[in-house]
Amino acid sequence: DAEITQSPRHKITETGRQVTLACHQTWNHNNMFWYRQDLGHGLRLIHYSYGVHDTNKGEVSDGYSVSRSNTEDLPLTLESAASSQTSVYFCASSEFSTGPENSGANVLTFGAGSRLTVL
Amino acid sequence: AQKVTQAQTEISVVEKEDVTLDCVYETRDTTYYLFWYKQPPSGELVFLIRRNSFDEQNEISGRYSWNFQKSTSSFNFTITASQVVDSAVYFCALSTGANNLFFGTGTRLTVIP
Numbered sequence: 189d190a191e192i193t194q195s196p197r198h199k200i201t202e203t204g205r206q207v208t209l210a211c212h213q214t215w216n217h218n219n220m221f222w223y224r225q226d227l228g229h230g231l232r233l234i235h236y237s238y239g240v241h242d243t244n245k246g247e248v249s250d251g252y253s254v255s256r257s258n259t260e261d262l263p264l265t266l267e268s269a270a271s272s273q274t275s276v277y278f279c280a281s282s283e284f285s286t287g288p289e290n291s292g293a294n295v296l297t298f299g300a301g302s303r304l305t306v307l
Numbered sequence: 308a309q310k311v312t313q314a315q316t317e318i319s320v321v322e323k324e325d326v327t328l329d330c331v332y333e334t335r336d337t338t339y340y341l342f343w344y345k346q347p348p349s350g351e352l353v354f355l356i357r358r359n360s361f362d363e364q365n366e367i368s369g370r371y372s373w374n375f376q377k378s379t380s381s382f383n384f385t386i387t388a389s390q391v392v393d394s395a396v397y398f399c400a401l402s403t404g405a406n407n408l409f410f411g412t413g414t415r416l417t418v419i420p
Contacts, residue, residue: 221407228412229412230311230398230410230411231408233407236407276350280352295357297354
């Protein structure tokens with residue numbers, strides 16, 4: 189069965205360290221997304237990608253970067269982790285839509301989440 | 308700008324009671340999509356329903372029903388005869404013209420046995 193896998197599921201790191209959260213999907217979806225979930229904020233979009241070599245900034249992209257070298261993977265990197273980046277991170281994917289009538293219609297499939305603690 | 312408001316932060320009901328989760332959205336787009344996701348205690352996000360802005364028909368799926376009213380920009384979710392397994396955080400979300408979602412802050416539902 190197709191799936192979307194995040195690793196690690198839990199990570200504790202120190203302020204200033206570089207951290208990479210992995211996301212791997214076998215749905216063959218073109219679109220991939222990273223969200224963070226914080227109490228009182230719901231889920232907020234960090235970065236997203238519509239295909240290989242495409243990346244875009246979301247609502248809360250400062251301090252994060254992504255790269256898309258293949259269809260299956262969208263790793264999220266925190267260049268210098270800060271305590272404000274303690275959160276639960278969700279990766280998601282969806283099929284590509286063409287045409288305005290379909291744009292935004294796709295259902296996102298989410299990974300299980302990665303809980304990051306920055307001390 | 309897009310915005311989703313879920314004013315109910317937490318709701319507690321006794322098992323078998325009906326409960327309605329409110330969702331109010333804001334957008335200037337005429338074409339948009341509304342979603343509900345469930346996040347059980349295990350933490351994953353589970354898709355429940357998607358609605359487009361041109362279809363205001365209410366939908367029922369078992370004990371779940373959704374009331375979409377463009378006149379009040381609301382997309383409310385009702386659980387009939389609630390069960391303990393319904394305990395979760397429920398998110399309403401809005402998508403317009405791009406392949407991403409704007410989420411509300413969620414409503415935590417606790418069903419007491």
